[in-house]
Amino acid sequence: MxxxxxxxxxxxxxxxxxxxxxxxxxxxxxxxxxxxxxxxxxxxxxxxxxxxxxxxxxxxxxxxxxxxxxxxxxxxxxxxxxxxxxxxxxxxxxxxxxxxxxxxxxxxxxxxxxxxxxxxxxxxxxxxxxxxxxxxxxxxxxxxxxxxxxxxxxxxxxxxxxxxxxxxxxxxxxxxxxxxxxxxxxxxxxxxxxxxxxxxxxxxxxxxxxxxxxxxxxxxxxxxxxxxxxxxxxxxxxxxxxxxxxxxxxxxxxxxxxxxxxxxMSSVNPLVVMPQALAVRGAQIAQDTVASFNMGCGQFCTKPGLILGVKSPEFDRFVEALVAHTEQAAPQVMLNPGTLKSYQQGVAALNAETGFEQIAQGQAATLISQASANLFQADQSVLLAGNAKLQHEVFGPMSIVVAVDDEATLLQGLEQLAGQLTATIIGEDAELAKAQALLTLFTRKAGRVLFNGFPTGVEVSDAMVHGGPFPATSDARGxxxxxxxxxRFMRPVCYQNTPQALLPDALKNENPLQINRLINGELTKAAL
CATH class of the missing domain: 3.40.605.10 (Aldehyde Dehydrogenase; Chain A, domain 1)
Known part of the structure; x- marks a missing residue:
C-alpha cells in the first residue's frame, strides 16, 4: 500500500x-x-x-x-x-x-x-x-x-x-x-x-x-x-x-x-486458585493459566502475572503442571528491541532477588527478536513483605507463583498489593459462596474482578472497566x-435561569433529542 x-x-x-x-x-x-x-x-x-x-x-x-x-x-x-x-x-x-x-x-x-x-x-x-x-x-x-x-x-x-x-x-x-x-x-x-x-x-x-x-x-x-x-x-x-x-x-x-x-500503567493482576477448584480441575486451570500469561508473548497489560493459592498436595501438582506447560511454550517475537531488552532485564532482576526462584523456562529463542516464557516461584514472605519486585510488572511471557500457608495468610499478603487492573478468583460454587472477604479485598484493589475466567480478554462494552487504583492507573475514577x-474527557456545566432559546437541546423543555433525563429526581424522557 x-x-x-x-x-x-x-x-x-x-x-x-x-x-x-x-x-x-x-x-x-x-x-x-x-x-x-x-x-x-x-x-x-x-x-x-x-x-x-x-x-x-x-x-x-x-x-x-x-x-x-x-x-x-x-x-x-x-x-x-x-x-x-x-x-x-x-x-x-x-x-x-x-x-x-x-x-x-x-x-x-x-x-x-x-x-x-x-x-x-x-x-x-x-x-x-x-x-x-x-x-x-x-x-x-x-x-x-x-x-x-x-x-x-x-x-x-x-x-x-x-x-x-x-x-x-x-x-x-x-x-x-x-x-x-x-x-x-x-x-x-x-x-x-x-x-x-x-x-x-x-x-x-x-x-x-x-x-x-x-x-x-x-x-x-x-x-x-x-x-x-x-x-x-x-x-x-x-x-x-x-x-x-x-x-x-x-x-x-x-x-x-x-x-x-x-x-x-502497571499491574500484575493477581489470580487466586481455590482448593476445591484445584481438586476438580487443577490440570485444566494450569494449562489455561499458562496460555493466558503467554498469550501474545505476554504483552497484555491484563496478563496474570501473580498466581496464588494455599499450600496443599493439589497446589503442588498444579505448580508442576504450570512448569510443564511453560517448558512447552514456543518462543515468540516481541514488539520491538526495547520491549525485548526490558523483558530480559526484568527476568534477570528476579533471578538476582532473594526469595525468588526460576522454576521453568520455555523453548529457547531461535530469532534475535524472540522471547522465551518464564515461570518463577516466590516465598510467601516476599508477598507478606510487599516486595517491590513481586509487584513490578515484567512486560512479557512470565508469571510468579506463590503458595501460602492458609487463607488468612493469603488475605494478609494480598493486602500488601498496590492497585490492579484486574483480580481473578477461580473456584467451585461452594467455596466461592464463602469468598466474600476475598471479593471485598479485591474490590478495593482492582478495577475488574473476575470469577472463573482469565483477565487477558477485555470486552468492549458499556459495563467494562479497564482501570484501577494506582499504579494500575493514575486516576482510578475512569x-x-x-x-x-x-x-474522562467531559465535565459538568450547570445553567441557571437560562432562556429556553439559549439552552442546549439536551436541556430544553420539549426534549427534542428524546433522551433520558433526571427531572426532579425521576429518570424520564418526558417533556417538561
Whole structure:
C-alpha cells in the first residue's frame, strides 16, 4: 500500500520542518522497512495544539448525531484499508495477522459502539431541577446540568495494541465522542500503521465536514513532554509504562493550569486458585493459566502475572503442571528491541532477588527478536513483605507463583498489593459462596474482578472497566475501555435561569433529542 510517509498531520495538512529520518523497523529481523518519518519540531507541536484548539471551538458545537456519523465513517474508512492495514502492522510489531484482524474488528466495533452511545444520549447525564418560585422559605431557581467536552486531548499510542490502543483506539474515540479534538502522538514502534489509520480518520473528517484540526498526529521522540505542557491541551490519555505515565502526569500537574492525566500503567493482576477448584480441575486451570500469561508473548497489560493459592498436595501438582506447560511454550517475537531488552532485564532482576526462584523456562529463542516464557516461584514472605519486585510488572511471557500457608495468610499478603487492573478468583460454587472477604479485598484493589475466567480478554462494552487504583492507573475514577471511557474527557456545566432559546437541546423543555433525563429526581424522557 502506498503511504504518504514522513509528515505530521496538522489541521488537515501534511507538514514537516525536518527531513524524514525516523525509520520504522521490521519487528522480526530488526531490518529497516523503508518507511521514513519526520521528527516533529517544537513549532509543529505548537501548531498541532493550536489547530486542535481552533477545531474544538467548532467541533464541540456539533450535534450528537453529527459526531455519531463521524465515528461511523471512520470505521468505514478503516475497513476500506483492507488487509494492507494488518500486513503493515504485522511487519512493524511481529504480531500475527489473525490477531490484527481481530484488532481491526475491535476498533471498528468500538467506533460504532460509541456512535450508539452518542445517539442514545445518556452520556450527557442531563439533570433538570425546575424552578419552584413558591417554595418556602426560599424559592428555588431553575437549574439544568449536562456534560461537555474538556477541550483538546493529547493521546499517546500504546506499543502492544497497534490498532486497538493506538491512533483510532479507545482514548481517541472517547475524546472525539465527547466533542474534544485530538492531538495524537504516534508510537515509534508502529509509525506506518499509525499513518494508515490517521489517513482514514482524515478522510472521515473531510467527508463529514468536521473542522480541520479535529484530529492531528505528530511523529517522533522527546516531544511528549512538550505536548502535555502545552497550555491549550486540556487532558491526556496514555497507555504504557509506569515511568512514562508518571513522567507525563508530573508535567501535567506542574503546569500553571494542571490538567487530568488518564494513564494506564502497571499491574500484575493477581489470580487466586481455590482448593476445591484445584481438586476438580487443577490440570485444566494450569494449562489455561499458562496460555493466558503467554498469550501474545505476554504483552497484555491484563496478563496474570501473580498466581496464588494455599499450600496443599493439589497446589503442588498444579505448580508442576504450570512448569510443564511453560517448558512447552514456543518462543515468540516481541514488539520491538526495547520491549525485548526490558523483558530480559526484568527476568534477570528476579533471578538476582532473594526469595525468588526460576522454576521453568520455555523453548529457547531461535530469532534475535524472540522471547522465551518464564515461570518463577516466590516465598510467601516476599508477598507478606510487599516486595517491590513481586509487584513490578515484567512486560512479557512470565508469571510468579506463590503458595501460602492458609487463607488468612493469603488475605494478609494480598493486602500488601498496590492497585490492579484486574483480580481473578477461580473456584467451585461452594467455596466461592464463602469468598466474600476475598471479593471485598479485591474490590478495593482492582478495577475488574473476575470469577472463573482469565483477565487477558477485555470486552468492549458499556459495563467494562479497564482501570484501577494506582499504579494500575493514575486516576482510578475512569476506564479506558467501554463507553464509560467518555466520562474522562467531559465535565459538568450547570445553567441557571437560562432562556429556553439559549439552552442546549439536551436541556430544553420539549426534549427534542428524546433522551433520558433526571427531572426532579425521576429518570424520564418526558417533556417538561
Amino acid at each position: 502506498a503511504l504518504n510517509i514522513g509528515k505530521q498531520f496538522i489541521k488537515g495538512q501534511r507538514v514537516a520542518v525536518h527531513a524524514a529520518a525516523l525509520e520504522s523497523i521490521n519487528a522480526t529481523d530488526y531490518q529497516p522497512t523503508g518507511y521514513l518519518f519526520s521528527q516533529a519540531s517544537i513549532e509543529e507541536v505548537d501548531a498541532a495544539a493550536q489547530a486542535a484548539e481552533a477545531a474544538f471551538v467548532l467541533y464541540s458545537q456539533t450535534s450528537q448525531e453529527q459526531r455519531a456519523g463521524f465515528l461511523d465513517e471512520i470505521a468505514v474508512e478503516i475497513e476500506a484499508l483492507g488487509a494492507s492495514l494488518q500486513e503493515v502492522a504485522s511487519l512493524e510489531t511481529g504480531l500475527p495477522l489473525a490477531r490484527l484482524q481481530g484488532e481491526t474488528g475491535r476498533i471498528t466495533g468500538q467506533l460504532r459502539l460509541f456512535a450508539q452511545l452518542l445517539r442514545r444520549g445518556d452520556f450527557y447525564a442531563a439533570r433538570i431541577d425546575p424552578a419552584l418560585p413558591n417554595r418556602k422559605p426560599m424559592p428555588r431557581v431553575d437549574l439544568r446540568q449536562y456534560k461537555v467536552g474538556l477541550g483538546p486531548v493529547a493521546v499517546f499510542g500504546a506499543s502492544n495494541f497497534p490498532l486497538a490502543f493506538s491512533t483510532a483506539g479507545g482514548d481517541t474515540v472517547a475524546a472525539l465522542a465527547a466533542g474534544c479534538s485530538v492531538v495524537f502522538k504516534a508510537h515509534s514502534g508502529h509509525m506506518a500503521t499509525a499513518e494508515l489509520v490517521a489517513e482514514a480518520i482524515e478522510k472521515a473528517v473531510v467527508k463529514c465536514g468536521m473542522p480541520a484540526g479535529t484530529f492531528n498526529m505528530i511523529f517522533g521522540g522527546r516531544i511528549g513532554a512538550d505536548l502535555v505542557a502545552h497550555p491549550l491541551i486540556q487532558a491526556v490519555g496514555f497507555t504504557g509504562s509506569l515511568d512514562g505515565g508518571m513522567a507525563l502526569y508530573n508535567i501535567a500537574q506542574n503546569r500553571p493550569q494542571p490538567i487530568p492525566v488518564f494513564a494506564e 476506564t479506558s475501555v467501554g463507553t464509560g471511557a467518555i466520562e
